[in-house]
Amino acid sequence: xxxxxxxxxxxxxxxxxxxxxxxxxxxxxxxxxxxxxxxxxxxxxxxxxxxxxxxxxxxxxxxxxxxxxxxxxxxxxxxxxxxxxxxxxxxxxxxxxxxxxxxxxxxxxxxxxxxxxxxxxxxxxxxxxxxxxxxxxxxxxxxxxxxxxxxxxxxxxxxxxxxxxxxxxxxxxxxxxxxxxxxxxxxxxxxxxxxxxxxxxxxxxxxxxxxxxxxxxxxxxxxxxxxxxxxxxxxxxxxxxxxxxxxxxxxxxxxxxxxxxxxxxxxxxxxxxxxxxxxxxxxxxxxxxxxxxxxxxxxxxxxxxxxxxxxxxxxxx
Numbered sequence: 001x002x003x004x005x006x007x008x009x010x011x012x013x014x015x016x017x018x019x020x021x022x023x024x025x026x027x028x029x030x031x032x033x034x035x036x037x038x039x040x041x042x043x044x045x046x047x048x049x050x051x052x053x054x055x056x057x058x059x060x061x062x063x064x065x066x067x068x069x070x071x072x073x074x075x076x077x078x079x080x081x082x083x084x085x086x087x088x089x090x091x092x093x094x095x096x097x098x099x100x101x102x103x104x105x106x107x108x109x110x111x112x113x114x115x116x117x118x119x120x121x122x123x124x125x126x127x128x129x130x131x132x133x134x135x136x137x138x139x140x141x142x143x144x145x146x147x148x149x150x151x152x153x154x155x156x157x158x159x160x161x162x163x164x165x166x167x168x169x170x171x172x173x174x175x176x177x178x179x180x181x182x183x184x185x186x187x188x189x190x191x192x193x194x195x196x197x198x199x200x201x202x203x204x205x206x207x208x209x210x211x212x213x214x215x216x217x218x219x220x221x222x223x224x225x226x227x228x229x230x231x232x233x234x235x236x237x238x239x240x241x242x243x244x245x246x247x248x249x250x251x252x253x254x255x256x257x258x259x260x261x262x263x264x265x266x267x268x269x270x271x272x273x274x275x276x277x278x279x280x281x282x283x284x285x286x287x288x289x290x291x292x293x294x295x296x297x298x299x300x301x302x303x304x305x306x307x308x309x310x311x312x313x314x315x316x317x
Contacts, residue, residue, distance in 0.1 A: 022118040025104065028075070028111070030055045030067075042097070042120045044090040055116070058087045060094060074103045074114045087118060096121050144219075144240040147226060150197065152177045152189060155235065164219075164242055166212030177238075180209045182216065196225045196236050206243065218243050274299045 022042035025034040032055055035047040043058065050057070059067050063085060070080055080101040086094040100117040138145050144161035148154050154177055157169040165172075165180055172179070181189055188207060195202055202223040208216050219240045226235035260267050260278075266286045269278030276299055279291040287302055294301060300308060 019117075021120075023115065024050065024055065024118070025113060025115045026055050027113040028071075030071075033113075039118075042089075042118055043087060043095060049090075060086060060088060070099070070101055071114065074101055075111060077103055077111070079103070082119075084121065096125050144238075144242075146172075146177070146238045146240065148177050148236050148238070150193065150233070150235060152193065161240070164211070164217065164240065165209070171212075180211075182208060182210050192221075192223055193236070196223060197233060199225055199233060201225070209240065268299075268302075270299050276301075 017036055019036055020038055020041075022039040023034075023036040024032050024039065026032045032050050032053055035045075035050045037047055039045050039047055039050065056064060056067065066085060070083070073080055080099065083099045083101070085097060085099060087097050089095050098119040098121045100119075102115050103111045104113040104115055105111055138158050141158060141160050144164045145156075145158045146154060146161050147156040154172050154175055157167070157172045161172070162168055167179070178186060178189060185208060192202060192205075202221065205221045205223070207219060207221060209219050210216055220243050221241075222239045224237045225233045226237050228234045260280050263280060263282045264285075266283035267278070267280045268276060268283050270276055276294045276297050279289070279294050283294075284290055289302070
C-alpha cells in the first residue's frame with residue numbers, strides 16, 4: 001500500500017524547529033517535505049520556498065553524483081556523519097557545510113526518505129586555514145618555538161627547537177622544560193611562570209640554556225601566556241632566539257676596541273665628509289687633543305695649514 005510520506009514528515013517538523021543547524025527531510029525521489037527555520041541562517045532560504053522542490057536545487061551540478069552515492073548509503077540503512085561538502089544558498093553561492101544524513105523508516109522498517117542536518121562550517125574552515133598557516137610559520141621559523149603547561153611540561157616543539165637544543169620532538173614533548181635550564185638558572189623558571197600566571201608577557205629576556213649535549217647557548221626569550229576560548233590562561237608559549245653570533249660579534253668588537261684604545265699609535269676614525277668620529281689614547285698622546293675636543297670636528301683641525309691640501313686624502317668632500 002502507499003504510505004502517506006508527507007504527513008509522516010510533517011509530524012516530525014516540531015522536533016527540529018529549535019535546532020541551530022538547518023534540517024531538511026525529503027523522500028526517496030529527493031523532494032523536500034520539511035525544512036526547519038534554521039535554513040534561513042545557513043542557506044538564506046525561507047523555509048516555505050523549498051517545500052516541494054528537489055534537494056538538487058541546493059547541490060552544485062558537479063556534485064549531483066555525490067548526492068546519489070549518499071542516498072544509496074541511506075537506502076542500505078547506513079548513516080552518514082559529518083560529511084564535508086558544499087551546498088548552494090539562495091543567492092547561488094557555494095557554502096561549505098558538514099552533512100549528517102539518516103534514513104527515515106516507518107514501522108515495518110521500510111525506508112521512505114532521509115533527513116539531512118546541514119551545518120555551516122565556513123568559520124571552522126577559516127579557523128583551520130589560519131591554524132595551518134600558523135603551523136607552517138612555526139615549522140619554518142629559525143627561532144625555537146616551544147609551548148608548555150603551567151606546570152612546565154613541554155607540549156610542542158618545532159624543528160628549530162630540535163636544531164638549537166638537540167632533542168627531537170619525541171624526546172622533548174612530555175618532559176619538563178627544566179631539561180634545557182642550567183642548574184644555577186632554575187630560579188628563572190619560577191619567575192617566568194609566576195609572571196605568566198598573572199597574564200604578563202616577557203619580551204627579549206636574555207639568558208643561557210643548555211643543549212642535549214650539555215653545551216650552553218645564549219638566547220633571547222619571548223614568553224607569552226596561552227589562553228583558552230574563555231580567556232583563562234592554560235599554558236605558555238616560548239620563542240627562543242640563539243644570540244651566540246651577536247655575543248661573538250660583541251666580544252670581537254670589545255676586543256678590537258681594547259686593542260685600539262691601548263695602541264701607542266694614533267688611530268682615528270673619519271667620515272667620508274672629513275668629520276672625526278673616534279680618537280684613541282695614542283692620538284691624544286701624539287696630537288695633544290682629548291677625545292672630547294675633537295669628536296665631531298673637521299679633520300682639518302689636525303692638519304697644518306701648509307698641508308691643508310692633504311685633507312683630500314681623508315675626505316671625499
